[in-house]
Amino acid sequence: MADKMRDGLFFAGFMCGTSLDGVDGALVHIYQGKIELLAYEHHPFSPRLTGWIREILSENMTGKSTFQSLGDLEHLLSETETSLTSRLCSLSSISPSDIDGAGTHGITAYHRPSPHVPSWENPENTNIPGITIQISNPYRLSRKYGIPVVYDFRRADVSVGGEGAPLATLFHRAAFSDPHENRAFLNLGGIANLTYLPAFSNARQTCLSFDTGPGNMLLDLAMSHITHGEETYDKNGQRSASGTVQKCIQDFLLDDPWFSKPPPKSTGREDWGEEKFATLLTFLKNYPFVQNNDLLASLAETSAAGVLSGFRWLDSKPDLLILGGGGSYNVDLRRRISRITGVPTTTTERFGWPPQAIESMAFAYLAALTLSGRPASLPSTTGCPHAVIGGSIVPPQNGSLPARLREICLAAEIHLPFPDRATPPESRLPGSGPLFSEETGRRQ
Numbered sequence: 160m161a162d163k164m165r166d167g168l169f170f171a172g173f174m175c176g177t178s179l180d181g182v183d184g185a186l187v188h189i190y191q192g193k194i195e196l197l198a199y200e201h202h203p204f205s206p207r208l209t210g211w212i213r214e215i216l217s218e219n220m221t222g223k224s225t226f227q228s229l230g231d232l233e234h235l236l237s238e239t240e241t242s243l244t245s246r247l248c249s250l251s252s253i254s255p256s257d258i259d260g261a262g263t264h265g266i267t268a269y270h271r272p273s274p275h276v277p278s279w280e281n282p283e284n285t286n287i288p289g290i291t292i293q294i295s296n297p298y299r300l301s302r303k304y305g306i307p308v309v310y311d312f313r314r315a316d317v318s319v320g321g322e323g324a325p326l327a328t329l330f331h332r333a334a335f336s337d338p339h340e341n342r343a344f345l346n347l348g349g350i351a352n353l354t355y356l357p358a359f360s361n362a363r364q365t366c367l368s369f370d371t372g373p374g375n376m377l378l379d380l381a382m383s384h385i386t387h388g389e390e391t392y393d394k395n396g397q398r399s400a401s402g403t404v405q406k407c408i409q410d411f412l413l414d415d416p417w418f419s420k421p422p423p424k425s426t427g428r429e430d431w432g433e434e435k436f437a438t439l440l441t442f443l444k445n446y447p448f449v450q451n452n453d454l455l456a457s458l459a460e461t462s463a464a465g466v467l468s469g470f471r472w473l474d475s476k477p478d479l480l481i482l483g484g485g486g487s488y489n490v491d492l493r494r495r496i497s498r499i500t501g502v503p504t505t506t507t508e509r510f511g512w513p514p515q516a517i518e519s520m521a522f523a524y525l526a527a528l529t530l531s532g533r534p535a536s537l538p539s540t541t542g543c544p545h546a547v548i549g550g551s552i553v554p555p556q557n558g559s560l561p562a563r564l565r566e567i568c569l570a571a572e573i574h575l576p577f578p579d580r581a582t583p584p585e586s587r588l589p590g591s592g593p594l595f596s597e598e599t600g601r602r603q
């Protein structure tokens with residue numbers, strides 16, 4: 160391997176998102192502020208497995224006992240991540256011993272970040288902080304490859320009153336910001352989330368991020384329902400493209416107070432999953448003329464309307480909307496978003512990265528941030544009161560822990576300089592302008 164390459168860091172990242180369609184794994188090289196994707200692999204789940212996971216997560220929400228299933232799921236994820244790591248290494252011709260660390264997000268089993276009355280008997284009716292629970296087992300990965308693994312990324316943020324999501328914001332900023340153009344990044348996963356990326360020259364604007372509402376989640380549930388579980392998504396949006404948007408569905412869904420709530424905000428399966436879909440189906444009994452493809456068209460239009468409603472919180476309308484996540488392949492959804500927002504769209508393929516690789520790349524990057532003692536969330540991203548370092552660290556059991564970790568942290572300090580470090584790489588930042596504040600996300 161070239162010495163220059165070894166100067167950087169090699170990190171693996173894994174994500175199993177709210178679509179529950181499989182595990183995404185990425186191996187990245189971080190060098191002088193630049194992120195390079197060395198290998199990406201998607202390990203798909205069969206429709207049957209996705210169905211089983213959906214079932215145990217919704218049983219979990221209704222309080223049925225599922226500890227064993229959650230444990231089994233944790234095992235499945237760790238096995239998948241371990242074999243993905245070896246696959247990523249062979250795809251990129253990197254030796255596993257060269258990997259510096261990994262980040263694993265796991266599966267969000269429950270996400271209710273707002274304070275609430277606890278389940279136990281509580282005569283004073285006092286609120287306790289919000290909850291976010293990700294299922295993952297970082298130990299196998301750490302033991303097998305002798306690397307530090309970062310996991311449980313969201314809990315630290317929620318513990319201090321943040322939303323715990325979105326977290327990928329700083330990665331979006333590092334990867335997609337431009338010196339001159341105001342951009343926004345839109346992740347179209349099960350849930351959609353938006354990151355505003357002001358041009359570096361717009362000193363007063365904030366790198367804001369929040370969830371905009373459903374992305375593919377309702378669409379996927381509708382497809383499973385329509386096809387009796389045979390198909391889990393509307394491939395390329397072919398079916399929704401031939402449907403007619405029904406006002407009754409739009410009114411029913413867009414009436415949700417979610418859409419007028421200002422950021423910070425995050426959402427999930429709890430709000431846009433099985434329960435919401437069942438309520439919609441009951442409501443549609445009054446509208447027997449609604450065809451299956453009309454339902455899909457209306458759900459795609461709702462996701463696009465959610466994005467538009469998020470635009471009102473941005474400092475200015477972006478010049479370009481960069482799409483990531485599996486929904487980027489949904490041509491109909493993409494067309495609806497461009498039309499409703501009036502902003503041209505592109506996908507991360509323009510940057511050479513598959514749209515579904517972005518979140519796994521982000522968790523590789525966030526692991527490097529955590530190991531270098533740097534925050535991943537800011538008041539402008541999750542509403543946390545101050546910048547928060549997220550993630551728990553599983554140290555490798557190879558006896559060389561302190562020295563190796565220190566080495567990684569030092570390297571990360573040197574090689575993650577943009578755009579909020581003191582010496583931005585010239586290729587990314589023009590001149591030596593003011594820097595972003597890690598406390599607020601604003602330029603200072």
Ligand SMILES: Nc1ncnc2c1ncn2[C@@H]1O[C@H](COP(=O)(O)OP(=O)(O)OP(=O)(O)O)[C@@H](O)[C@H]1O
Nearest residue numbers: 176177178348349350375392394395484485486488
């Ligand atoms: N060719 C395609 N056409 C239409 N939709 C697609 C296509 N490929 C993937 N998708 C959609 O993308 C989804 C998966 O996207 P992705 O992996 O980005 O979501 P996720 O990471 O699970 O969710 P989240 O970002 O909310 O955590 C699928 O469930 C499907 O709805």
Ligand SMILES: CC(=O)N[C@H]1[C@@H]2OC[C@@H](O2)[C@@H](O)[C@@H]1O[C@H](C)C(=O)O
Nearest residue numbers: 267270324325326327348350352518
């Ligand atoms: C609680 C949770 O898992 N949220 C996910 C989900 O999937 C998309 C959206 O909702 C986003 O807020 C978040 O994931 C991305 C990776 C994030 O934190 O940036």
